[in-house]
Amino acid sequence: MGKQSVSRRNVLGLALGLPLAACSGSTSGAEGGSAGNGGTGGVAGTGAGGNAGTAGAGASGGVGGGTAGSGAAGTGGFGAAGSGGIGGQGCEGPDACAVTQDNIEGPFYKSGAPMSPGAIANLRSGVTGDLLQVVGVVYAADCTTPLSGAVVDVWQADSDGVYDNTGFTLRARMRTEACGRYRFDTILPGNYDTRPRHIHYKVSHPDGLGLTTQLYFAGEEFNDTDPYVRESLIKPLDRVTGQEGAVWVCRFDIVLA
Ligand SMILES: [Fe+2]
Numbered sequence: 010m011g012k013q014s015v016s017r018r019n020v021l022g023l024a025l026g027l028p029l030a031a032c033s034g035s036t037s038g039a040e041g042g043s044a045g046n047g048g049t050g051g052v053a054g055t056g057a058g059g060n061a062g063t064a065g066a067g068a069s070g071g072v073g074g075g076t077a078g079s080g081a082a083g084t085g086g087f088g089a090a091g092s093g094g095i096g097g098q099g100c101e102g103p104d105a106c107a108v109t110q111d112n113i114e115g116p117f118y119k120s121g122a123p124m125s126p127g128a129i130a131n132l133r134s135g136v137t138g139d140l141l142q143v144v145g146v147v148y149a150a151d152c153t154t155p156l157s158g159a160v161v162d163v164w165q166a167d168s169d170g171v172y173d174n175t176g177f178t179l180r181a182r183m184r185t186e187a188c189g190r191y192r193f194d195t196i197l198p199g200n201y202d203t204r205p206r207h208i209h210y211k212v213s214h215p216d217g218l219g220l221t222t223q224l225y226f227a228g229e230e231f232n233d234t235d236p237y238v239r240e241s242l243i244k245p246l247d248r249v250t251g252q253e254g255a256v257w258v259c260r261f262d263i264v265l266a
Contacts (some may be wrong), residue, residue, distance in 0.1 A: 124181075136178060204237075
C-alpha cells in the first residue's frame, strides 16, 4: 500500500499529539521531545515524528522518527482531541510512495470558502454532531518533501447529510505550515442517499498538480457499494478523549502529482 496506509503509530501520534512548533522536516535524528505543560501554545514544539506527551499535558515533539506516545492534546498547535495543534504527527515519509487518487468533485463545491489564518481551520461553528478532527501532511510527488503553503479546501455535509449551498458552513480553506501539515476541526458528516460519509478536498500548490478528491472512513455502510469510493481513500477513525471529550480523529495525508 502506498502513502495512504498510515501506520498505527502515526495515527496515534497525531491523534494524541500536541502543540507544534518549527518543523524540521527531518525523518532522522533524535526521538521525539519531552512533554510540555498544558499544551497551550498555538505553535509550539513539534518536529517530525515526535513523541506525543503524557496524558493531560502538551508535548513538544522532537525531530524525526519518534514513536507515538499517549496523552490528550493541549490547547494549542496541532494536536488532536483538544483544541490543540498538529503535534505528534510528524513529517516522516510514507511506507511506500503513491500519488493520492483523485475523486469526483460532486455537485456541491463552492469557491471562496473562508481561508483560515493558519494551518488549522474550524468548521464547527453553527453545527452539532460527533466531533471529528482531520489532520494530515501534504507531500510533493516524491512522497517525502512536505509542501508548505499548499491550499487545502474542504467541504462536507452536516450530520444529516445536507450541504450548505447558500453559505459556507462546513466549508473552509487552510494553508499547510512548514512541515506540510494541516488540520481541521469539524463534525462527522452524515451519509446521504447511498453515499457513505465523506469529506471533499481540493488541494493545490505551485509545486504540484491540483488534486480533487474525497476522504472516506473505514467501516462505513455503502463503502462497498458506492461507485466512487476508492480503497486508498478510506482511512481509519480513531476515538480519542481529550479536553473536548471524545473526538474522532482521522489522518489523511496527500501526495500531489
Ligand atoms: Fe459529497
